[in-house]
Amino acid sequence: MNYLRKTLYIVVVALISPLCMSAQTLPFQQKTLSPRERVNDLVGRMTLNEKIYMLQSDFFYRGCERLGIPCLETADGPLGVASWGLKGRATAFPSQLSLAASWNRDLAYRIGAIYAKEWKARGIQVFYGPGVNIYRSSKDSRNFEYMGEDPYLASEMAVPFIQGIQQNGILATVKHFVANDQEFDRYHVSSEVSERALQEIYYPPFKAAIQRAGVGAIMMGYNLVNGVYCAQNKQLMSDVLRRKWGFQGTIMSDWGATHSTLESVRAGLDMELGTFDYLNQRQLLPLIKFGAIKTSEIDSMVTHILLPCFRLGLFDKPVSRDLSVPTYNEEANQAAYEEACEGIILLKNNEGILPLKSPSSIAVIGPNANPNVVSDNCYDVKGCSYGGGGSSKVNPWYVVTDLEGIKKAFPQAQVSYHEGVSNAYKRRLFSNSVFTTSQGKRGLQACYVSLVDSGKVSTGTRSINQIDKQIDFRWEEGASAVRSLGAAYQVEWKGVIASERNDSILIFVDAQGGYRLDVDGSTVIDKRHSQTFANQWVKIPSRKGRKHTVCLTYWNRNCHPAEIRMGWDYAHAVDYSEALDLARKADCVVFCGGLDASLEFEGTDRSFELPYGQDALIQALIKANPRTIVAMHGGGAMDMSAWIDKVPALLHMLYPGQEGGTALGQILSGKVNPSAKLPFTMERKWEDSPACGNYDETRMLRKVFYREGIYVGYRGYERKGIKPLFAFGHGLSYTTFAYDNLSLVVTDKKKGMVKVAFDITNTGRQDGAEVVQLYVHDPVAMVDRPYKELKNFAKVFLKAGETRHVEMLLRDDAFKYYHPKRHAWVLEHGKFDILVGASSADVRLRGSIKL
């Protein structure tokens, strides 16, 4: 009986189980089906409203509750879990530019994998990063979020980084496509750029992210490209991303950068980020009803959003936090430390002053050495030195400051500290107006007037006359203070300042936009045509009782944010005496300065000059103690011309993350041998930059002309014949390397395959790593080509005295250029020179091949 019952049970179960399966497990839930089949099934089950609901996102991808599709949480990178402080504390990794400075592909993968853990520990599934825009100009204040000036380097570092993230189950979003290379007026500026420059310089990292790393999503830039907003640019989205590169994932706008419904959908946008104005039911349903948009187009958009999620299995496990990964993670702290060690670049080291040999005392001076970061909402804290500001800013668990790192590395030394000059110095000045109007009232007489198209003052009635107590303004688009003036306006402030001391007067202006400063009837600063952010100051000789008339005029032509500030002080008020006293008494000085999150953040450009006072302080320190080592923080090149030839050693810290101080200490003491190399060129003066004149002097046309074309970075300096301060790829080590025995073999002439081999020896007494760089030069071509272009590199770790045989491959794309008329990549057969070196300016081996 028992046996019979059991048999009957088995037969019944066997018969009904497929029915139960299909009732419980719908095709889109079955892992055995392909992601495409699953998405097709899911989309087929969704109502039109459910689909439309998915087309908008902020820090969540929206789900479909009825069908059990959860929402996915997203977080900004690219320096760790960010998102404007909303996601709590997290590991603050070095900047993306630091990762590029490591030139270490394996490290990029490892860091990507640890990022994935950081995301999982918080139950976040989508990463808004990495950024791979090209470092075109040092003034772009988002350069620290990107991977440098060279398209090959940026591609090679982005690919393993994205793989590290996605292979560990987090969806990456490469951003901001494309030519979003300045922050000034970023919402409205049009990048006027040639097809060849796009193909050779600006597209490659995005293309590599799509085709080699299989990135799941792409974020479009805020800007316009050749007159069309990126997020409704058919050529970029439909032709390039979808048709030419075969991208199947999500195309989203940047935050608030969707500008239309029909145009955006037709151009190929899938997701509106940050706003809920265009890809919603109210806008879409009527367009669908009247046939302007087909439901199949909505299906494709939803498919593009869901496909990468299914590919990464995001819906195949609960979307909750992975409790096996701690949010405060020692492994991540260690990774941040290792990344910092490989990202700090030793640029200058005269007579081997570094590593420091058992100093008995060190004076640590400078605003970035000991910033105030202890706060619950670090986003708002000025002076953090672990990162630039904006959406990438992480709220860290802790930060090892440079001061702490130096103390830890030199336990025997007496370490003293002084800030020297504050990076907040100029802001304090602005809040203290001592001006009077010509009628003797406190403040400045202000006259705001509208401008007509020609730039002339309008004769109409729209003007405002008032007394402003101080000049400290930032007007966002539509700000009530200036709304009545229309899109273009001029403001003139006039006042009198009376000197109470026998001292010169310093006047500071920092502004985004054009301005002119007249003192006592003479123009002392003329930045009428500037469209970028500039910090300027002048010294006005004065004495007690003297009065000076000051007139500041500002022009804005619908550029946002409009910003202008003015401050003043007596020249002798800047007091370096305590810092200099410490410097004199110490064996050596480490000056830690540069920029920080309050000076470099998205939405505005930054100045090429250092913050006020740093130049003068460094020069005074060198006089007080010639053993002054400079460690600069910041997202790229800055003006060092006043002192660079006088300091014995310089390190560029970039933004080294929470463990930057530890890494600096270990490098100064020699326990870590520096191995980073510049991922950008450092110009001696701004005028040397290939972007100068093509960047911020565009006379308010809301266009930025990429006149330098493909000659970006080292390509541009070499063409102009200008020797930069430090070349692309430059970086020193405490050991030395010899290159030898170059051999070049064409392994496949038709396919343009070349094997490059050589020996590299660590000829010094310390273990170290060398980044060997391979450049290609095409001596004869139908079109103008750069003198050399990076086409491969390797980071080789060598014990002292060790020799390694290095082999690198070049494929045909290393020799091709983009033909502007044929609209195609072309390989012109003939002779090519192969240059192997330690930087773009330090070629050690050269040979030629024929293809």
Ligand code: BGC
């Ligand atoms: C930035 C993006 C960021 C987004 C969300 C935008 O302002 O440009 O990079 O992902 O905000 O925070």
